[in-house]
Amino acid sequence: MPPSSPxxxxxxxxTLTTCPSAITPEVLNSFFATPEIYWAQPLPVSATQSLINNSINFTLLLPPTTPSSSSPAPREAVGYARLITDYTTFAYLTDVYISPVHQGRGLGKWMIRCVSGVLDEMPHLRRSMLVTGDWEVSVPFYEKAMGMRCIGEKLEGEGRLDRGLAVMVRVGRGSGSWV
Structure with missing residues (x-):
């Protein structure tokens, strides 16, 4: 069941928030256009809005700024992650991004700990998973930060004979193999 409030x-x-309105399709598409999100490309605005509407969004925001007027300016999004989930037994983590300007401050680890906390609150969750093509950095990061484990062998992918995608999984409390 979807969370009742952000x-x-x-x-x-x-600030990290799950409020869907904290990220706009235009901003998310600007993230998709960066070289850091090598697996995605910008989508039509309506498609991007649909993925926002159908995911648990984790948007990393800068602090509010107060312009000369009395109302604060909108907060700038500098990071993002999302869970595609049925809210009960399965969740897929994707589109994890921290702006390069804000990297090196522990924000990625912190954001993933927050995502893990949301997953831990799902009592019937059987599995969460993700896919990455970055064996050197992302695989060890998700192993340490989330307790993810690679399943299977390195898969051949997209013409790279020596490298493929890492499919990673974490067993949840709803699994018969929960320890």
Whole structure:
């Protein structure tokens, strides 16, 4: 069942929120256009809005700024992750991104800990999973940060004979193999 209200976490001056309106299709498409999100390309605005509407969004925001007027300016999104889920037994983590300007501050680890906390609150979750093509950095990161494990062998992918996609999984409390 979808969460009834958005969640928020705070670290230093940053806020991480699950409020869907914290990210616009235009901003998310600007993330998709970066070289860091090598697996995606910008989508039509209506398609991007649909993926926002049908996911648990984790948007990393800068602190609010107060312009000369009395109302604060909109907060700038500098990071993002999303879970595609049935809210009961399965969740797929994708589109994890931190703007390069804000990397190196522990924000990625913190954001993934928050995502893990949401997953841990799903009592019937059997599995969460993700796919990455980055064996050197992302695989060890998700193993350590989330307890993810690779399943199977390195798969051949997209003409790269020596490298493929890492399919990673974490067993949840709803699985018969939960320890």
């Amino acid at each position: 969640r928020e976490w705070h670290k230093d001056s940053y």
